[in-house]
Amino acid sequence: MAQRKGRRLLLVPLPLQGHINPMLQLAQILYTKGFSITIIHPSFNSPNPSNYPHFNFSCIEDEFVLTESSDLLSFLIELNAKCVEPFKECVGKLLQSDDAWEEPVACLISDAICHFTQGVAHSLQLPRLVLRTSGVSSFVAFAAYPLFRQRGYIPTQDCKLEEEVEELPPLRVKDLPLVKTEEPEKYYELLHNFVKETKGSLGVIWNSFEELESPALTKLGKEFSIPMFPIGPFHKYFPSSSSSSSLISQDQTSITWLDTHKHNSVVYVSFGSLAAMTETEFLEIAWGLANSKHPFLCVVRPGLIKGSEWLEALPSGFVENLEGRGLFVKWAPQLEVLAHSAVGAFWTHNGWNSTMESICEGVPMICMPFFTDQKVNARYVSHVWRVGLQLDERIERGEIERSIRRLMDPNVEGKEIRDRALKLKEEAKICLQQGGSSSSSLEDLLTYILSFTFETS
Incomplete structure (x- = not known):
């Protein structure tokens, strides 16, 4: 001091x-x-x-x-x-x-x-x-x-x-x-x-x-x-546990759940504190995640789905049929989640805080901006820094599944994106x-x- x-x-x-x-x-x-x-x-x-x-x-x-x-x-x-x-x-x-x-x-x-x-x-x-x-x-x-x-x-x-x-x-x-x-x-x-x-x-x-x-x-x-x-990056001046001032209670079960998964195997999904979507859009997201066959941690904060309190839009048995491969929470300790070795990709709205936090942990992004600066950030992530992929504006389960597989499955494109993300992480550290x-x-x-x-x- x-x-x-x-x-x-x-x-x-x-x-x-x-x-x-x-x-x-x-x-x-x-x-x-x-x-x-x-x-x-x-x-x-x-x-x-x-x-x-x-x-x-x-x-x-x-x-x-x-x-x-x-x-x-x-x-x-x-x-x-x-x-x-x-x-x-x-x-x-x-x-x-x-x-x-x-x-x-x-x-x-x-x-x-x-x-x-x-x-x-x-x-x-x-x-x-x-x-x-x-x-x-x-x-x-x-x-x-x-x-x-x-x-x-x-x-x-x-x-x-x-x-x-x-x-x-x-x-x-x-x-x-x-x-x-x-x-x-x-x-x-x-x-x-x-x-x-x-x-x-x-x-x-x-x-x-x-x-x-x-x-x-x-x-x-x-x-x-x-x-x-x-x-x-501001948050890197401090330990992750001391740099968050979340207004929403964080669900720590996210971390214990991640502890049970392999390195770079989980897709983390969070769209920030202001975005909202329809039930139809949320269902496409849920089915795209499920069909990708990759484990996922999905934040569904109250207010994210218009007209719903939380997960009522999901069909009966949806969560049970995942057999533990997916976890829905109302809010997650994002800094800890992104720093966890199990997280291999971040599906984000590209708010600047989330974008910077992902860059600092070397986590590739799937970009789905909603408004204002998020659109610019997503374009830079996908086409300037090239550490992520941008989804088409139309939220459709097939496109979601393909994007996840492009980033997470063993392939040249995914490896190149991950390598660039790790290089940018090192620059953020230096x-x-x-x-x-x-x-x-x-x-x-x-x-x-x-x-x-x-x-x-």
Whole structure:
């Protein structure tokens, strides 16, 4: 543990599982480097302070409710509109507190999607950095939306979905980070604000590493005149058991079940904390897994299947007929699962956390993105880093079975993908070692934060 620096950092996570995890991991990294940490958060999806007794937590008032039927876009717009005043009041009190006099606040670090924090930070003359919890490559696509509209890529047309986006190869129109909405202008406005206020910050912290996304970092560096700090993978700074802040109870039977299986024999399936599908789609997935004849561990969280509580859609006797070859759980300790020697492939939605965790364990991926940056991530996994296969958009049991066999059965293609995955795993390991790219970038970040001269008034 580094000597305390006598400076405090204010961190603001977006209150969704995939964003809370990396923000708290970043907080832990900075704490071990000597900074004191205050987490400012809405009461919705509030992190459990008892899990982080070394941090301070400050809750701002909110009226947000996100359920299975909620519109994620509306939620993000509402959060950025309604949090401004309570957030400003909260930060103002923190800056005038006795703690702030004893440990001056060095800066604010907010999730990039919480773009409302830029105006508040500016009004208080408080330095602001942002954390982008997804990859650099997808952010390049977000930043290019005005160009995409100008070139006619969006709004998308079915006849152009396979068309290549010449400005950002190897993306196709269908890979652009869109969401299904009847109000696309609101989505474009959200993207505009989030990109503009990121550009207006004093720097961007990335949960990525230079060897993985060097071209995207170079491209963004030419467009943004602010420092970039790729210091990831965050979760690899700590033992796996200490770097998860899951909002859902994890089923540890996953690990004991994996212990009974051979090396690289199991397909792990998880689609994250927000995706949803129909019962018909889930049945195709279940039958594709069963027909592949490979053991599988499948996460079916409550809310994943529209109109179902859990596994009611499965036909009678389905689980019993697997004879132990398949296990369904509501949530799994993913870091431990991916690190388990029995896991040979990860069928994923390609959220950035899941993608990075799979890369760090050298586990090849079967890609099935649902929305936004997941589409870009999946394309990069399958066509740039070439450590996985992407399923066709149509969820069909035969295609699922063939994809699993391509990756898991003994064959040249599967071996080549696995070899590239293991090589990328080694690069992810080296970047965190002394003198590695992420280690050096972290040192640059610490020096940069300590250069800020902010005084409470």
